[in-house]
Amino acid sequence: MAHSIIQVDILGLIAKAIYWGLKQIHRNDQSYKVNEVIKALRLQNKDELRPLLKAKKKTESGWDLVYILPPGVARKDFEKERVYFETFSNSIVEFECKGRRLTMHIYSTGYPNIIKFNFEPSAYSDMLAPLPIGVTPSGKLIVEDMYKLPHAMCGGMTNYGKTSWLIGVMTALLLSGVKVSVIDRKGLDFPRFAPWVNLALTETETENLLDAHIQEMRRRTKILKAHSCQNYQEYREKHNDLPYLVLIVDELTQIKSKAAQEAIDDLAHLARASGISLILATQKPSGKVWDGFTDTRSMLAGALCFYVRDVMDSQIVLGMGNTRGAELPKIQGRAIWNNDTDQMVQTMYLSAREAHSILDAKVPKEVYAFESRDERVKT
Ligand SMILES: Nc1ncnc2c1ncn2[C@@H]1O[C@H](COP(=O)(O)OP(=O)(O)OP(=O)(O)O)[C@@H](O)[C@H]1O
Numbered sequence: 160m161a162h163s164i165i166q167v168d169i170l171g172l173i174a175k176a177i178y179w180g181l182k183q184i185h186r187n188d189q190s191y192k193v194n195e196v197i198k199a200l201r202l203q204n205k206d207e208l209r210p211l212l213k214a215k216k217k218t219e220s221g222w223d224l225v226y227i228l229p230p231g232v233a234r235k236d237f238e239k240e241r242v243y244f245e246t247f248s249n250s251i252v253e254f255e256c257k258g259r260r261l262t263m264h265i266y267s268t269g270y271p272n273i274i275k276f277n278f279e280p281s282a283y284s285d286m287l288a289p290l291p292i293g294v295t296p297s298g299k300l301i302v303e304d305m306y307k308l309p310h311a312m313c314g315g316m317t318n319y320g321k322t323s324w325l326i327g328v329m330t331a332l333l334l335s336g337v338k339v340s341v342i343d344r345k346g347l348d349f350p351r352f353a354p355w356v357n358l359a360l361t362e363t364e365t366e367n368l369l370d371a372h373i374q375e376m377r378r379r380t381k382i383l384k385a386h387s388c389q390n391y392q393e394y395r396e397k398h399n400d401l402p403y404l405v406l407i408v409d410e411l412t413q414i415k416s417k418a419a420q421e422a423i424d425d426l427a428h429l430a431r432a433s434g435i436s437l438i439l440a441t442q443k444p445s446g447k448v449w450d451g452f453t454d455t456r457s458m459l460a461g462a463l464c465f466y467v468r469d470v471m472d473s474q475i476v477l478g479m480g481n482t483r484g485a486e487l488p489k490i491q492g493r494a495i496w497n498n499d500t501d502q503m504v505q506t507m508y509l510s511a512r513e514a515h516s517i518l519d520a521k522v523p524k525e526v527y528a529f530e531s532r533d534e535r536v537k538t
């Protein structure tokens with residue numbers, strides 16, 4: 160009798176240990192939590208077929224779960240429920256879809272709120288104008304070639320990191336041999352960079368600087384023609400006298416004059432062929448920003464959206480139906496980069512003071528000499 164009681168106790172203990180062990184495995188197994196979320200949200204088609212977990216892989220930054228989607232269930236159904244996946248896995252979640260195969264990237268190793276500026280131009284020597292966007296949750300720095308974009312915009316609420324990003328971008332471009340111009344109507348952040356960039360602070364300077372770019376675009380078009388080059392890249396393969404130009408506008412809503420708005424429209428449409436790109440930033444991405452411009456917006460292939468309060472603002476920066484800018488955590492420097500697909504990034508932080516000392520040490524103090532440049536805007 161006593162013998163059988165001891166036996167039952169031992170069996171009970173073993174069962175408990177197995178149960179506890181399985182619980183621990185599940186606690187660490189993100190696929191278990193994700194499957195529970197899929198079940199609870201009834202992410203299934205009308206025949207009650209659910210996404211099927213095909214593979215799971217531990218990565219350096221968390222897990223990759225590969226699902227096969229049944230007909231009637233699409234990536235957007237997962238996107239809509241992102242907040243549940245992120246809450247239950249206590250991680251950042253990104254989706255990637257190829258046909259019916261959906262990969263859920265789960266980043267559980269922690270995503271820093273500050274990533275210091277670190278840019279090595281020689282790593283991007285194959286690009287005409289390397290534009291560092293930010294670091295993904297997996298730790299990869301996204302860098303785009305402006306020549307391929309060819310223009311970008313950045314939007315977001317005040318104090319979330321637009322100007323700091325522009326300062327980092329300006330520094331990276333200058334380190335890469337690109338010539339930069341800046342329209343800074345607030346006049347607070349960029350004047351100290353006057354030794355390296357063509358700067359416009361007032362309305363007249365803005366119009367003159369934009370006009371200088373338009374004249375430069377025409378001059379370059381003639382040069383390319385004279386050398387029988389189809390495009391800027393072809394010219395650059397043989398000549399070194401026309402550096403790539405990037406014009407940064409910090410706060411687009413400050414561009415109020417019709418002449419300046421038309422010049423930006425023209426540059427957005429025609430400048431790429433002559434090696435000129437635009438980066439336009441705005442605090443208030445509401446539809447009104449674009450009122451004075453014909454269709455500059457459609458030419459901005461890359462868009463970086465920091466936190467915005469309103470889903471409409473997010474859609475204006477990232478595209479119709481894309482509300483991710485409003486769903487971002489309220490973290491300075493945290494943003495969504497949209498160029499075909501979305502990618503969460505933490506922009507690299509560089510203060511104006513640090514940028515100045517990097518440029519002081521590494522980039523000669525000279526600005527691009529626009530041939531047609533008016534005396535009034537000479538800095
Ligand atoms: N990438 C970043 N990582 C961490 N903190 C950042 C980052 N970028 C900016 N910050 C912090 O946020 C502050 C505000 O940044 P910034 O001036 O760039 O904002 P902004 O979007 O340009 O604001 P505004 O619209 O008012 O001009 C900075 O002073 C800095 O403290």
Ligand SMILES: [Mg+2]
Pocket residue numbers: 321322323
């Ligand atoms: Mg700013």
